[in-house]
Amino acid sequence: MLQVGIERAPLPPLSTEPASPARGLHARPPGAERRTRRRRDPYLDNAKYLTIVLVAVGHVWAPLAADSRVTSALYYLLYSFHMPAFVIVSGFLSRNFEGSPRQVRRLITGLLVPYAAFQTLQTFFARWTGAAPDRELSFQEPGFALWFLLALCLWRLSAPLWQLLRHPLPVSVVIAVAASVTPTIDDDLGLMRVAQFLPFFVLGLQLRPEHFRFVRRRAVRLLAVPVAAAALLVSYWAVPLISGAPFLHDKNAQELGLPAWLGAVMTLASYGCALVMTACFLAWVPERHMWFTALGGGTLYAYLLHVFPVQLFQQFGRQGADLAGHPVGRVVVTVVAACGMTALCTSPVRRALRFAVEPRMSWFFRREADGPVDGTRRTP
Numbered sequence: 001m002l003q004v005g006i007e008r009a010p011l012p013p014l015s016t017e018p019a020s021p022a023r024g025l026h027a028r029p030p031g032a033e034r035r036t037r038r039r040r041d042p043y044l045d046n047a048k049y050l051t052i053v054l055v056a057v058g059h060v061w062a063p064l065a066a067d068s069r070v071t072s073a074l075y076y077l078l079y080s081f082h083m084p085a086f087v088i089v090s091g092f093l094s095r096n097f098e099g100s101p102r103q104v105r106r107l108i109t110g111l112l113v114p115y116a117a118f119q120t121l122q123t124f125f126a127r128w129t130g131a132a133p134d135r136e137l138s139f140q141e142p143g144f145a146l147w148f149l150l151a152l153c154l155w156r157l158s159a160p161l162w163q164l165l166r167h168p169l170p171v172s173v174v175i176a177v178a179a180s181v182t183p184t185i186d187d188d189l190g191l192m193r194v195a196q197f198l199p200f201f202v203l204g205l206q207l208r209p210e211h212f213r214f215v216r217r218r219a220v221r222l223l224a225v226p227v228a229a230a231a232l233l234v235s236y237w238a239v240p241l242i243s244g245a246p247f248l249h250d251k252n253a254q255e256l257g258l259p260a261w262l263g264a265v266m267t268l269a270s271y272g273c274a275l276v277m278t279a280c281f282l283a284w285v286p287e288r289h290m291w292f293t294a295l296g297g298g299t300l301y302a303y304l305l306h307v308f309p310v311q312l313f314q315q316f317g318r319q320g321a322d323l324a325g326h327p328v329g330r331v332v333v334t335v336v337a338a339c340g341m342t343a344l345c346t347s348p349v350r351r352a353l354r355f356a357v358e359p360r361m362s363w364f365f366r367r368e369a370d371g372p373v374d375g376t377r378r379t380p
Contacts, residue, residue, distance in 0.1 A: 306341055
């Protein structure tokens with residue numbers, strides 16, 4: 001779910017038909033094609049901002065869910081769709097990736113270099129806080145939440161292959177289900193999550209603007225209300241029966257204590273829940289410019305920076321029984337997490353840390369690798 005939202009170039013238009021005056025998710029007047037190509041789509045920026053806020057909320061809910069059935073139900077429901085939605089949007093924004101030198105350069109500077117920098121920072125942070133005093137610096141096992149950067153890099157590199165296949169989505173589902181029952185896949189490079197979230201990325205590659213327009217229809221928005229309410233009731237009912245682990249997609253069936261066949265069924269069931277809830281979420285995302293629309297361009301910064309306060313909170317939350325057991329405390333924590341994530345998306349943060357999150361690295365590349373990215377965008 002992540003660009004994570006920063007682009008030096010504008011987002012690609014959401015329509016690829018050269019003769020159509022309607023681009024993006026909104027109709028444009030004739031003759032406005034050039035302006036449209038240079039314009040960010042507010043719907044996608046709104047979706048990215050809202051999903052990155054939900055990422056932080058989910059992380060702070062984790063230590064609070066154990067002692068509250070309501071919080072657990074909300075936690076299960078949130079994890080059923082927030083990362084799938086993030087990955088789907090990432091796939092949609094990767095439709096034009098062809099592996100050109102400029103695009104590969106952006107993968108390196110926008111994903112791999114920040115991964116290496118923040119993996120190093122997380123290692124020393126864990127030692128300093130005492131959370132993992134003996135933790136060694138290792139780049140093959142992603143630290144907290146950093147798996148997504150490696151996953152997005154691998155997914156992007158595979159995008160041209162998925163565009164060639166006749167039936168890419170069923171193939172990706174087969175790969176994901178097979179990974180979910182394969183105990184030999186370990187934590188190196190976050191490969192279990194890479195494989196199990198792959199169908200959502202491939203689905204995003206296959207989506208077109210008309211699909212987003214469909215979920216934004218009034219009938220779909222209204223239908224999403226009872227569907228989400230029913231899903232919350234089912235989640236509340238299921239709290240004593242299951243855990244939220246299947247929605248994390250980071251373990252195989254054997255690690256979850258399930259036989260292989262049941263693990264495969266659980267994986268497919270989680271995909272069904274994710275598609276339904278993602279459709280509900282996307283139906284409610286505003287299409288117009290909102291006060292937070294511009295923040296959708298800063299989600300990479302928020303994604304990378306939020307891990308430090310969240311890790312501190314999770315250590316505190318495991319010990320803070322009073323906070324975990326009081327409804328007001330959980331509401332306060334949720335609001336603080338949302339506000340903190342919003343602050344991390346703002347322009348001052350982006351300007352201050354661009355050298356680490358979006359390094360130019362002109363000294364590292366040959367001159368012909370300079371320039372725009374030819375349509376590809378980085379998105380957690």
